[in-house]
Amino acid sequence: MQDSTSSNTIDIASGDIVTCTIGNISLCGVYVTERNGMAVIKLDSGYNIGVSHQNCIVQEKHHGESAKVIHEVEQNPLLPCVSIISTGGTVASSVDYRTGAVTSKFEVQEILSLIPGLAKMAQFRSIQLSNILSENMAVSIWQEMAQAAYDEIQAGAQGVIITHGTDTMAYSAAALSFMLKTPVPIVFVGSQRSADRPSSDNIMNMLCATKTALEGPSEVTVVMHASTNDDRCAIHRGVRVRKMHTSCRDAFQSIDIPPLGYVSYPDLEISLRSENTDLEAKNDAKTELSLSLAMEERCGLVYYYPGASVDVLDAYQHYKGLIIAGTGLGHCSTEWVRRLGEMSSSGMVIVMVSQCLNGKVCNRVYDTGRDLLAVGVIEGGDMLPEVALVKLMWVLAHASGDEPRAMMQKDLVHEKNESSFVAWRGVP
Amino acid sequence: MKKGHEKGRDADDALGDAFDEEFNYGALGLKAGLEIHQQLNSKQKLFCHCPTVFREASESTHSCTRYLQATRSELGEVDKAALEEMMNVREFTYLGYDTTCLVETDEEPPAPLNPEAFEIALTIAKMFQMNIIPQVHTMRKLVIDGSNTGGFQRTALIAVLGQLSGGEVIETICLEEDACQRTPSGAFSLDRLGIPLIEIATAPCIRTPEEAYHVAAEIGMCLRSTGRVKRGLGTIRQDVNVSIAKGARVEIKGVQELALLSEVVRREVMRQVYLLEIRDELRDRGALVSDEDTPVDVTDLFSQSKSKVLKKADTVFALRLRKFGGLVGREIQPSRRLGSEMSDYAKKCGVGGLFHSDELPAYGVTEEDVSALFSRMGADPTDCIVLVADTKERCLCAMKQIVHRARLALEGIPKETRKFLDGGSSAYMRPLPGAARMYPETDVLTVDVSDEYVSSLPLPELLTDRSARYQKEFGFDDQVSRKLADSPYSLLFEELAQAGLKPELVMRTVIGTMKEVERKGVNTARISDGYIRSILFAVHEGTIAKEAIPDLLENGMDKQPGDFGSVSSVDADTLLMRAEEIVSERIAFVKERGMGSVAPLMGVIMKEMRGSVDGKRVNEAVSIAVEKALKE
Structure with missing residues (x-):
């Protein structure tokens, strides 16, 4: 005042x-x-x-704090162990009635009493890693998150759930996909409606995420509402998912591939995509747990638009890598091509992805594309722009010389499709 | 007191009157208060930009399904009413339309509080000389019966303490969003959700059933005086709070007809009085609901029963209510018994209802079934046995509820929220909610209200004043004046009268003809004021005859002003030409009758032109043509 x-x-x-x-x-x-x-x-x-x-x-005058009632929920030691790593976000939020703001809370007891039914599925350990709004996420927190997940799996967790604000959840999922090789499911979950409202999607998302952590694919996934209905969650691959709506429950969509599977609600039946034989094979031969945290943070993501000045690119001249989200098949102006050529020849790794999000970059169809290839810009295939950025950070920290260029063109963790899914287009 | 309790008495008739004569409300300590919910006729909804229009379920373009979960308040409490709804977790289906958006489906944060609705609400508050809240906060009121997609109703307190002309105190005025309406299929329709609603709560200052009617009528009149509230069935709903000194406060929701308001109060007093009688008798008998009387599985007794419900059920459970015999079946309101109250409680667990031995043998349950049941339960005729048939889980849940209600019967009247039933009785809905159900709507900013803004709002003329003015200005009688003043067309009437149109004609059209047209099944809400205005102006200018008005209005739904279809204006030349043609066709007749032929020939033309021309003009034209022909 x-x-x-x-x-x-x-x-x-x-x-x-x-x-x-x-x-x-x-x-x-x-x-x-x-x-x-x-x-x-x-x-x-x-x-x-x-x-x-x-x-x-x-x-x-008011004296002392009024005691807050916490309803203790008993944990069953016979159930498999699932670890919940919290980074904040709506899924575990409640209203601060003093300021009226929505804040995140995190105690395993609080989560168990907030989400009825959870205690019957597994026994939970919880780690509060941070309590931030997801727009304040940073590379260092991705690393802490990956480390925490690694520690939990080492300690015997049969699945890991990471609660996360939805805004940047897809970036974190992509980061952990590159940093961790995992023999157990690592599931990102959030909610689009705050937990203080009876219609919150947190209960269904959390229960479906727990089911996925117990029986889903051993990789990094995002589990969120599949549609506006409270009837099933989709299991999205961490490197193929994107938040596609600002507010809807089904904001998260697998781009250019179908979801890996679904968990129905309220019966929690899990169904995995049958044609995904690769997935089954992966689950059969347990992946060895490993962690490689290093990231090159001097990487950028630039959105090209008609008439964009090359000054935009100059801001990145001291960066090690740059993702260009180009138009259509992966294009930008002649001016930009020239400037990108100069930057590339000075050693910067430059990867072209498409603003279309769906479909592959192909720089062999039009002159501009061929010019881009000629000046050393790499085709990013159908990688999502954000995933390409995270991958570039990881690749540049783990390889040197010509290797990063080769790795950016290779599919490392299913972030890049060799063949485009024909049947998937438009089929839910 | 007359006996209104005989089993099976279908006592809608005259019971209310009889009881009215016999009860002394003053002595009973009747206190009643009203909550009037009136939809506002703003262009857009309260928290989104969708239109405030009603739709048919058949027009729905999409749907979605949801579950709701009670949440804890800031003190870690869960609202009692909400908890009870949670006993039977259900999936709700919502129907969307091309006139609803993501806000109604709870898929998008709300838009700021609609300023138009806010202005209407403040105007109404000003009419009652209320004290306006300087900074208005929107709250969420927990409602998890499915009628709100979010699981809460948004509501804001905007004014406190004012009064009616008779001195009755208005305690609060809130601006709220309306909830979904249930369709016959059980789905919730999103068209009504979010329509602005003003809630006017009176103090518990009402002392007789009639007073309840009069207070509601006056509030309704004030609301309609603004000309900015919705009209028609369902657009205004009254909730009544009733208590008697020895009873308890009960809220009866959703009385849609003003005429039934007194009856609702009467019947609630009746219910409380009779329940208290039952309580006293139970106590005299030494009735007791003990923990030892647990539900007993009696499925086997009914495996061959003629009652389909009992025979088909997964399980049938029975409960012995010691010394309740005869009282569970005693009538407490027309067609309502203590058993009905228990049944309402049991239904919260998802069961269809219950049977009790006071009403048996019946419904296919035989005398033999009943005696087998009594002997299995070790019961004697002073006891009452209650049966519930469903899954085991639901039966046990229902039995818990029945035990709860039976215990309450020994205490007296439970505080409840009840729902209005046709005729004026009521059924149990949920416990009265507490303050634990309110928490801040964090997605809506607060609204500051300055004194300057409030003083700048003009007060509307009251309908009663308007009616008096019509009598004076236009010479209409009292009844017509009142009807016209209260008609949704009163502003249109004044505008047209001011423009020089004949007041009598305009009045007859908007209150008489419109009513007739409505009786023919036309939805008059879809005839725009602009269309009515264009018709009356055309009549005024003589381009169409007043005889054409009913036809035009009957076909006037969704018509643009001036679109009179086949009833188009006929110019003077055409009219004269046609008159001359007719005269020459019937020249012998004209010669014979002279000017006396004008009237019959006029009839021919009027019929041809089906009212599109004013009779006076036809008369002129035919007269000219006849005169001309006679001269030749």
Whole structure:
């Protein structure tokens, strides 16, 4: 509070019983917080109202914190062990009734009491890695996340669940896909509706993610609503998934491939894509757990647009690698081609992907494409732009000389399809 | 007191009146308060930009299915009412339309509070001289019966403490979003969800059933005076809070007809009085619901039963209610018994209902079945035995509920939210919710309300004042004036009268003809004011005859102003030409009758032109043509 009432507000604290004057009447309530210069009062009816601080008189000071009821849920030691790594985000959030903001909470007991049915599926360990909004995610946290998952698997976890804000969940899933080779499922999960509302998707997503952590493919996946209905979650491959809607439950979509499988709700039946023989083979011969965390952070992702100045590229001149999201088959202006050629010849690894998201880059059809190849730009195939960026960071930290160029063209962890799925187009 | 309890009495008739004469509301300590929910006629919904239109389920373009889960309040409590809904977790289906968006399906954060709806609500608050809340906070009110996709209803307290002309106190005015309506198939329709609703709560200052009616009528009149609220069945709903001194506060929801309001209050008092009588008798008898009387599996007794329900059921469970015999079947409201109350509680577990021995033998359950049941349960005739048939899990859940309700019968009247039943009785819905069901809607910003803004809002003329003015200005009688003032067309009427149209004609059209057209099954809501205006102007200018008005209105749904179809205006030359033709065709007749032929010939033309020309103009044209012919 900056105004003249500030002296008054100092005396009011959350929980104090106050009377406030509105018009010619006086109301009694509990002081909650300050909002936009007004005192927020909770009335007996449960309604909040905002009134000027000058019109509030404290009747009774609030003493001590009211005890919060936590309902202990018993864990069954006979069930398989699943670790939940929390990084914050909506799935484990609750409302801070003082500020009205949605904040993340994380205690295994809290999660178990929040998500009925969870305790019957597995016994859980929880690790609170960070509590950040997913837009504040950073490479260093990807590394901590991968390390934590590695430690948990080493300690015997039969599956790992990572709760994550949805905004950048796909980036983190891609990062862990490159950093970890895993013999057990690592499942990213989030929710699009905060947990404090009865319609939250957190319960269904969490239960389906747990099922996937127990019986799903041994790789990094994202498990979220498959449609607007509360009837099944899709299991997306961590390097082929993208948030495609700002707010819908089914925001996460597998791009250019079908999801790896589905978990139905509420019966939690898991069904994996039958043609994915590769997956079965992978599950048969258990992958050896390994971790390679290094990342080259001096990599960028640039979105080309008509008329974009080369100045944009100059900002990246000291970078080691650059992903260009080009138009259509993977194009940019002649000016850009020339400048990219110069950057490439000075040693920068430059990979072209497409803004179309669906389909492959092909730089052998039009002149511009052929020019790009001629100046040393690499075709990124059907890699998603964000996945290509994360891969480039990882590749540049793990290879040198000509190797990164070769690795960027190779499929390392199913991030790049050799053959495009014909049958998939438009079929849910 | 008359006996209204005889088993099987179908007592809708006269019971209300009888009881009205016999009960002294003052002595009983009747207190009632109203909550009036009125839909506002804003262009857009309260938290999205969708239109506030009603749709047919058959027009639905998409659907989705959801589950809802009760959440804990900030103190870690779960609302009692919400908990009870959770006993039977159900999948809800929602129907969407091309007039609903992602906000209604809970797939997108809400838009800011609709300023138009807010303005209407503040205007109404001002009419009742309420104290306006300086900063309005939108809250979420937990409702997990499926009627709201989010599991909560958004609501904001905007004003407190005001009064009606008679001094009755209005406690609060809230601006809320309306909920989904259930379709006959059981799905929830999203068209109504989000329509702005104003909730006006009176103090519990009502002392007689009639007063409830009068208070509601006055509030309704004030609301309609704004000209900005929705009209028609279902657009206004009354909830009534009723208690008597020895009873408890009960909220009865969803009374849609004003005329039934007094009856609802009457019947609730009746219910509480009779339940208290039952309680006293149970206590006198030494009735007891003990933990030892657990539900017993009696499936085998009914394996050959003639009752299809019992024979087909997975399991049948029985419960002995000691010394409840005869009281479970005693009527407490027309067609409602203590058994109905127990049944309502049991239904929360998903069972279809219950049988109780006070109503048996019946429904295919024979005398022999009953005695076998009593002997199995070790019961005697002073006891009542309750049966529930369903899966074991549901039966046991239902029995728990029945035990709960039976215990409450020994205590008195439970505090409840009840739903209105046709005729004025009510059924149990859920416990009265507490403050634990309210928490802040974090996705909607607060709205500051300045004194300047509130004073700038004009107050509408009250319908009662308007009606008096019509009597004076236009000489209409009291009844017509009142009807016109309360008609949704009163503003249109005034506009047209001011423009020089005949008030009588306009009045007859908007209150008389429109009513007739509506009776013929036309949805008059779909006839635009603009269309009506264009018809009346055309009549005024003589381009169409007033006889054409009913036809045009009957076909007027969704018509653009001026679109009169085949009923088009006929110009003077054409009219004269046709008149001359007819005269020459019937020249012998004209010569014979002279000017006396005008009237019959007019009839021919009027029939031909089906009211598209004013009779006066036809008369002129035919007269000219006849005169001309007679001169020749």
